[in-house]
Amino acid sequence: xxxxxxxDISIETEELRKRIIKTAWNGKAGHITSALSMVDILAVLYFxxxxxxDSQKADWSERDRFILSxxxxxLCLYVVxxxxxxxxxxxxxxxxxxxxxxxxxxxxxxxxxxxxxxSLGHGLAIAAGKALSAKMKHQDYVTYVLxxxxxxxxxxxxxxALFIGKKKLNNLVWIIDYxxxxxxxxxxxxxxxxxxxxxLNDFGFNVKNVNxxxxxxxxxxxxxxxxCLPESPTAIIANTRKGYGIPLLxxxxxxxxxxxxxxxxxxxxxxxxxxxxxxLNL
Amino acid sequence: xxxxxxxxxxxxMKKNQKIxxxxxxxxxxxxxxxxxxxxxRYIDFGIAENTMIAAASGLASEGWIPVVYGINNFLAYRSxxxxxxxxxxxxxxxxxxxxxxxxxxxxxxxxxxxxxxxSCLRALPNLTILSPGSPKEVYGALEAAVNMAGPVYLRxxxxxxxxxxxxxxxxxxxxxxxxxxxxxxxxxxxxxxIMGDAYEAAKILEKEGIYVQVVNVRSLKPVDKAExxxxxxMTRKVVTLEEHNIYGGLGSIIAEILAESGEAxxxxxxxxxxxxxxxxxxxxxxxxxYGLSPKxxxxxxxxxxxxxxxx
Numbered sequence: 001x002x003x004x005x006x007x008d009i010s011i012e013t014e015e016l017r018k019r020i021i022k023t024a025w026n027g028k029a030g031h032i033t034s035a036l037s038m039v040d041i042l043a044v045l046y047f048x049x050x051x052x053x054d055s056q057k058a059d060w061s062e063r064d065r066f067i068l069s070x071x072x073x074x075l076c077l078y079v080v081x082x083x084x085x086x087x088x089x090x091x092x093x094x095x096x097x098x099x100x101x102x103x104x105x106x107x108x109x110x111x112x113x114x115x116x117x118x119s120l121g122h123g124l125a126i127a128a129g130k131a132l133s134a135k136m137k138h139q140d141y142v143t144y145v146l147x148x149x150x151x152x153x154x155x156x157x158x159x160x161a162l163f164i165g166k167k168k169l170n171n172l173v174w175i176i177d178y179x180x181x182x183x184x185x186x187x188x189x190x191x192x193x194x195x196x197x198x199x200l201n202d203f204g205f206n207v208k209n210v211n212x213x214x215x216x217x218x219x220x221x222x223x224x225x226x227x228c229l230p231e232s233p234t235a236i237i238a239n240t241r242k243g244y245g246i247p248l249l250x251x252x253x254x255x256x257x258x259x260x261x262x263x264x265x266x267x268x269x270x271x272x273x274x275x276x277x278x279x280l281n282l
Numbered sequence: 283x284x285x286x287x288x289x290x291x292x293x294x295m296k297k298n299q300k301i302x303x304x305x306x307x308x309x310x311x312x313x314x315x316x317x318x319x320x321x322x323r324y325i326d327f328g329i330a331e332n333t334m335i336a337a338a339s340g341l342a343s344e345g346w347i348p349v350v351y352g353i354n355n356f357l358a359y360r361s362x363x364x365x366x367x368x369x370x371x372x373x374x375x376x377x378x379x380x381x382x383x384x385x386x387x388x389x390x391x392x393x394x395x396x397x398x399x400x401s402c403l404r405a406l407p408n409l410t411i412l413s414p415g416s417p418k419e420v421y422g423a424l425e426a427a428v429n430m431a432g433p434v435y436l437r438x439x440x441x442x443x444x445x446x447x448x449x450x451x452x453x454x455x456x457x458x459x460x461x462x463x464x465x466x467x468x469x470x471x472x473x474x475x476i477m478g479d480a481y482e483a484a485k486i487l488e489k490e491g492i493y494v495q496v497v498n499v500r501s502l503k504p505v506d507k508a509e510x511x512x513x514x515x516m517t518r519k520v521v522t523l524e525e526h527n528i529y530g531g532l533g534s535i536i537a538e539i540l541a542e543s544g545e546a547x548x549x550x551x552x553x554x555x556x557x558x559x560x561x562x563x564x565x566x567x568x569x570x571x572y573g574l575s576p577k578x579x580x581x582x583x584x585x586x587x588x589x590x591x592x593x
Contacts, residue, residue: 115339119363122336122364122368125333125337128336129336129340129341129342130340132325132337133340156332156364159332160333163333
């Protein structure tokens with residue numbers, strides 16, 4: 001197993017970021033900053049060679065499973081799935097349009113999506129069920145699940161963590177998008193998760209603390225040797241910045257689920273290094 | 283019904299290797315045998331119903347048939363949103379088996395009673411709801427649930443039910459009702475744990491020359507509207523009976539069917555009158571305190587029969 005990424009995926013990542021903005025603009029909807037927070041995580045998973053997957057066989061039984069528990073990041077997932085070929089790129093133009101199936105929260109009617117989400121605190125247990133099934137069927141797929149950090153205020157998250165730790169589901173990787181911002185304010189203003197690493201460790205996870213925007217760091221943490229699984233389930237604290245990559249949005253409060261105005265869109269497009277014309281033709 | 287259910291899940295797991303038994307610190311009796319003999323398909327989540335339901339969704343998505351088992355109220359109420367989102371929305375092949383419907387958890391108090399589960403669960407799209415009225419039909423109900431694709435809620439009583447079938451009950455078919463006592467004076471629709479009391483009430487009235495048609499509504503969703511209407515039309519006098527709140531349960535189901543027919547019926551609902559059962563005592567005693575003993579049921583049936591004669 002290689003310990004570093006073979007390819008530079010910065011071009012794909014940039015395209016992903018631009019298409020997220022374009023898709024939100026098209027649909028007049030979306031949790032833009034939540035999607036940008038997880039861009040690099042999904043880029044490394046899907047483009048960086050972490051996931052074993054085949055967009056032409058979405059239900060391939062040997063695929064690694066990816067559960068998006070923070071399903072308000074569906075905007076990012078959908079663009080990734082389009083870039084991988086699970087869904088046509090054209091489908092992104094129908095995002096949040098009446099009569100279409102691409103909505104703000106990811107749902108499993110979309111090719112390549114494992115489960116429907118939206119309500120927080122569900123995905124970790126669903127992932128546990130999938131990881132458990134792999135053990136029972138002696139399959140070697142790895143189950144990845146991405147939760148938010150605010151989502152970790154849900155009791156069901158810790159209920160599931162207890163179970164995963166107790167069952168030693170070492171074929172499960174739990175990624176926490178730790179951007180420190182929830183809908184109303186900074187997470188520390190509510191129920192701080194700290195000391196998060198200690199908590200996860202106490203629940204029986206092998207904890208990795210990484211820069212959630214550094215592809216090499218992410219790759220090393222995410223890539224699990226399926227032939228030599230770690231002793232414990234893995235929890236990755238991905239330290240991220242909400243709205244990453246766009247100064248107007250990055251690490252700013254009051255941007256959760258908010259849509260930019262026309263002027264703000266222009267600024268965002270500038271910050272993406274594009275002209276408005278280029279953006280509209282994307 | 284608990285004994286019959288535990289035997290049924292044990293037998294079906296022996297036959298069908300896809301069935302997985304999921305419990306939340308709730309596996310007693312025959313589950314111990316399952317744990318010992320089929321440990322690879324027995325999972326105890328501890329007191330964590332929500333995780334159990336969502337993990338069941340994950341297991342079902344991989345081709346397993348998880349049969350989740352626990353006290354009805356902890357499943358129906360605590361895990362309502364998990365049943366809704368993770369099972370019903372994604373049409374997962376999970377069977378949720380609740381043990382202890384109504385007030386059979388008699389000494390435990392209202393936190394352990396289940397008087398609102400039909401009401402809240404029947405509002406969930408894609409969910410099938412089965413409510414056997416006899417211990418003898420529990421096996422068939424579980425078998426039918428396992429043999430169909432999609433989420434099912436199996437509402438079971440627990441102990442001391444009066445058996446209404448002398449012989450083997452008719453094959454359990456989802457979406458069907460079944461007549462357990464014949465009579466031409468009025469129609470009594472009942473479901474689940476209180477079926478035996480309906481049957482006893484019919485026997486009491488028989489001695490008085492009043493003949494009650496008792497219909498076991500063992501499949502609440504889907505429900506056999508045509509057959510229910512047919513049974514109601516035979517007498518035009520209808521009483522519903524359930525160990526459940528009168529709001530949203532069997533009474534509401536029958537009322538909807540009768541109202542939509544555009545025809546006239548005399549109609550009464552029997553059940554818990556939008557109240558918690560805050561008393562303690564034996565199961566039969568609790569039902570008596572809340573006006574649901576065989577004598578009370580017989581009284582209501584007689585009343586509706588006599589009322590009709592006065593019209």
